[in-house]
Amino acid sequence: MVPPELRYTKDHEWVRLDGDVATVGVTAFAAEQLGDVVFVELPAAGRSLAQHATFGVVESVKAVSDLFAPIGGEVVEANPALAGAPELVNHDPFGAGWMIRIRVSQAAEIDGLLDAAAYEQLTAKA
Secondary structure (H helix, E strand, C coil): CCCCCCEECCCCEEEEEECCEEEEEECHHHHHHHCCEEEEECCCCCCEECCCCEEEEEEECCCEEEEECCCCEEEEEECCHHHHCCCHHHHCCCCCCCCEEEEECCHHHHHHCECHHHHHHHHHCC
16 A cells, blocks of 8 residues: 555655655565565765765665655654664565655655655556
8 A cells, every 4th residue: 555645756765744854765666576675775864865866775685776865855864773674674664664864955846756646556557
Protein backbone atom coordinates (compact mmCIF):
# COMPACT_ATOMS: atom_id res chain seq x y z
CA MET A 1 0.00 0.00 0.00
CA VAL A 2 1.12 3.53 -0.78
CA PRO A 3 0.44 5.88 2.15
CA PRO A 4 -1.85 8.65 0.84
CA GLU A 5 -0.39 11.42 3.02
CA LEU A 6 3.10 11.19 1.49
CA ARG A 7 4.57 12.62 -1.71
CA TYR A 8 6.73 10.56 -4.07
CA THR A 9 9.43 10.79 -6.72
CA LYS A 10 9.81 8.83 -9.93
CA ASP A 11 13.02 7.49 -8.35
CA HIS A 12 10.91 5.83 -5.60
CA GLU A 13 11.70 8.10 -2.68
CA TRP A 14 8.94 9.35 -0.40
CA VAL A 15 8.59 12.58 1.58
CA ARG A 16 6.60 13.36 4.72
CA LEU A 17 6.50 17.11 5.41
CA ASP A 18 6.10 18.22 9.03
CA GLY A 19 6.34 22.00 9.22
CA ASP A 20 9.67 22.89 7.59
CA VAL A 21 11.22 19.44 8.09
CA ALA A 22 10.83 16.67 5.53
CA THR A 23 11.44 13.03 6.39
CA VAL A 24 12.70 11.06 3.39
CA GLY A 25 12.89 7.34 2.68
CA VAL A 26 12.50 4.81 -0.10
CA THR A 27 9.16 3.25 -0.94
CA ALA A 28 8.11 -0.33 -0.34
CA PHE A 29 8.22 -0.81 -4.13
CA ALA A 30 11.88 0.28 -4.16
CA ALA A 31 12.73 -1.90 -1.18
CA GLU A 32 11.14 -4.90 -2.89
CA GLN A 33 13.04 -4.23 -6.13
CA LEU A 34 16.32 -3.88 -4.24
CA GLY A 35 16.02 -7.14 -2.35
CA ASP A 36 17.65 -7.55 1.05
CA VAL A 37 19.33 -4.27 2.02
CA VAL A 38 22.73 -4.90 3.61
CA PHE A 39 24.21 -1.37 3.88
CA VAL A 40 23.01 2.23 3.77
CA GLU A 41 25.33 5.24 3.43
CA LEU A 42 23.76 8.54 4.50
CA PRO A 43 25.02 12.13 4.77
CA ALA A 44 25.98 13.81 8.03
CA ALA A 45 23.79 16.48 9.58
CA GLY A 46 24.59 19.94 8.25
CA ARG A 47 25.06 18.92 4.63
CA SER A 48 23.13 21.03 2.12
CA LEU A 49 21.30 19.19 -0.63
CA ALA A 50 19.82 20.48 -3.85
CA GLN A 51 16.61 18.89 -5.07
CA HIS A 52 17.43 15.74 -7.12
CA ALA A 53 21.05 15.62 -5.82
CA THR A 54 22.49 12.28 -4.72
CA PHE A 55 22.45 12.09 -0.94
CA GLY A 56 23.51 8.53 -0.26
CA VAL A 57 23.74 4.93 -1.35
CA VAL A 58 21.77 1.81 -0.54
CA GLU A 59 23.44 -1.54 -1.10
CA SER A 60 21.49 -4.75 -1.38
CA VAL A 61 22.23 -8.33 -2.31
CA LYS A 62 21.17 -7.42 -5.87
CA ALA A 63 22.61 -3.96 -6.53
CA VAL A 64 24.07 -0.68 -5.31
CA SER A 65 21.71 2.25 -5.88
CA ASP A 66 22.05 5.99 -5.41
CA LEU A 67 19.51 7.87 -3.30
CA PHE A 68 18.21 11.19 -4.62
CA ALA A 69 16.92 14.14 -2.58
CA PRO A 70 13.27 14.71 -3.44
CA ILE A 71 13.45 18.19 -1.95
CA GLY A 72 16.31 20.59 -1.26
CA GLY A 73 17.53 21.80 2.10
CA GLU A 74 19.87 21.04 4.97
CA VAL A 75 20.18 17.56 6.44
CA VAL A 76 19.20 17.78 10.11
CA GLU A 77 19.37 14.06 10.87
CA ALA A 78 20.27 10.73 9.31
CA ASN A 79 18.56 7.64 10.69
CA PRO A 80 21.13 6.20 13.13
CA ALA A 81 19.29 2.86 13.34
CA LEU A 82 20.16 2.00 9.73
CA ALA A 83 23.89 1.70 10.50
CA GLY A 84 23.27 -1.39 12.61
CA ALA A 85 20.02 -2.57 11.04
CA PRO A 86 19.87 -1.71 7.31
CA GLU A 87 17.15 -4.35 6.90
CA LEU A 88 14.70 -1.82 8.41
CA VAL A 89 14.49 -0.41 4.88
CA ASN A 90 12.91 -3.72 3.79
CA HIS A 91 10.82 -4.39 6.89
CA ASP A 92 9.40 -0.90 7.52
CA PRO A 93 10.23 1.45 4.61
CA PHE A 94 7.59 4.05 5.55
CA GLY A 95 8.35 3.94 9.28
CA ALA A 96 11.53 2.85 11.09
CA GLY A 97 13.36 2.53 7.73
CA TRP A 98 13.32 6.28 7.01
CA MET A 99 16.64 7.68 5.73
CA ILE A 100 17.11 11.39 6.43
CA ARG A 101 15.35 14.50 7.69
CA ILE A 102 15.85 17.74 5.77
CA ARG A 103 15.07 21.31 6.83
CA VAL A 104 13.34 22.38 3.63
CA SER A 105 14.70 25.43 1.84
CA GLN A 106 11.84 25.81 -0.69
CA ALA A 107 8.57 24.21 0.37
CA ALA A 108 7.12 24.79 -3.12
CA GLU A 109 9.38 22.00 -4.42
CA ILE A 110 7.06 19.47 -2.82
CA ASP A 111 4.28 20.55 -5.20
CA GLY A 112 6.24 19.04 -8.08
CA LEU A 113 6.26 15.58 -6.51
CA LEU A 114 3.77 12.79 -7.19
CA ASP A 115 0.76 12.20 -4.99
CA ALA A 116 -0.11 8.65 -3.94
CA ALA A 117 -2.46 8.03 -6.90
CA ALA A 118 0.15 9.16 -9.44
CA TYR A 119 2.83 7.06 -7.76
CA GLU A 120 0.58 3.98 -7.81
CA GLN A 121 0.05 4.52 -11.55
CA LEU A 122 3.83 4.78 -12.05
CA THR A 123 4.55 1.53 -10.21
CA ALA A 124 1.64 -0.31 -11.85
CA LYS A 125 3.47 0.07 -15.18
CA ALA A 126 6.69 -1.40 -13.79
